[in-house]
Amino acid sequence: xxDHNTILTKTDGQALTVTLNRPDRRNAFNNQMLAALTSAxxxxxxxxxxxxxxxxxxxxxxxxxxxxxxxxxxxQEGAYTHLTTHYKPLIAALRKIEKPVLAAINGVxxxxxxxxxxxxxxxxxxxxxxxxxxxxxxxxxxDSGSCWFLAxxxxxxxxxxxxxxxxxxxxxxxxxxxxxxxxxxxxxxIPEAQAWAERLSQLPTLxxxxxxxxxxxxxxxSLLSTFEIEAQCQERAARSEDFxxxxxxxxxxxxxxxxxx
Numbered sequence: 001x002x003d004h005n006t007i008l009t010k011t012d013g014q015a016l017t018v019t020l021n022r023p024d025r026r027n028a029f030n031n032q033m034l035a036a037l038t039s040a041x042x043x044x045x046x047x048x049x050x051x052x053x054x055x056x057x058x059x060x061x062x063x064x065x066x067x068x069x070x071x072x073x074x075x076q077e078g079a080y081t082h083l084t085t086h087y088k089p090l091i092a093a094l095r096k097i098e099k100p101v102l103a104a105i106n107g108v109x110x111x112x113x114x115x116x117x118x119x120x121x122x123x124x125x126x127x128x129x130x131x132x133x134x135x136x137x138x139x140x141x142x143d144s145g146s147c148w149f150l151a152x153x154x155x156x157x158x159x160x161x162x163x164x165x166x167x168x169x170x171x172x173x174x175x176x177x178x179x180x181x182x183x184x185x186x187x188x189x190i191p192e193a194q195a196w197a198e199r200l201s202q203l204p205t206l207x208x209x210x211x212x213x214x215x216x217x218x219x220x221x222s223l224l225s226t227f228e229i230e231a232q233c234q235e236r237a238a239r240s241e242d243f244x245x246x247x248x249x250x251x252x253x254x255x256x257x258x259x260x261x
Contacts (some may be wrong), residue, residue: 006033008058010038014051014260015197016044017104023059028067029112034086041093041101050175051260052200053097054193055120056104065111065134072134087112087144094119097217098209104193105180106130108168115144118179121212122195125180126189132170137166151180152219204242205260210234 008019018040020027027033032191037055044050051121057063077085094116103109103120112192117123117131133150135142142163144152150159154177162169174180184192200208210233218226241261249256 006030006035007040011050012194013198014049014201015054015194016040016047016050016052018058020055020057020063022067023057023061025067026063026108027057027059027065027113028063028070030067030070031086034090038090038093041090041097043101045093045097048260051099051203051205052197053099054104055101055103055116055195056193057106061107061108061113062103062105062129063113063116064108065113068239080131083143087115091115091119093146097213099205100199100203100212102197102200103129104189105131105171106189108132109133112144115142115146115149118149119145120196122196122200123180123182124189124193125171125174125176125185126181126186128186129171129182131174131179132166132168133163134166136163152248178185202241203259204246204256204258206240206242207237210237 006019006021010017044053101120103117103123105117105123105125108130110116111134114131114133131214135140171180174185214229214233217229242258245258246256
């Protein structure tokens, strides 16, 4: 059974906040934390009362990445099996869940912590936070999806350079590169994250999830294939209660009240 003390969960309205909870290790990942986080995302996917998810870190860091001491103690099977057994299910769960996932990056997100942040749909960064592709500094390859996410966000040349340099990327630069959606002062970081999560949870959840699905597939597909995916998703959205409410609200000249159905 996963040790759920490695994460904390809290629900505010219809937004679930998952906090990485190993502050003494800068929220570095061990197998227990990875299992607990994967379980939390899967539970959120299946909970109709959860319409948005926030992932953040306790203490001064978002996540320092893999706990190397824990890796030496736990990963007797080798790096390949460790990654495919413990990290792949987490990244897959984050990309599969048809609800918006916000990374609230309160401090450094390094190595696999960077991968986690990039696997989320949206990224809010405190102004003093950094992203750190630190793999090369210790003779490793970017993993846990980092190669895929960085190359698609930045293109090969820029992603490759960042991986080779392995230098911290300040929040302001992340915003310029499109790795962050918003950057806010540290003093207002928590209320800003809470407010954004609340807004996300009030959106038409089915349509949001279908948009996520279509856009995720679009990076791999041709225009005409993407058109087909969009049409299939639109067929589902057009039959939803939220769409009916949106049309009623438009006709009645009032804000819509979506139920996520």
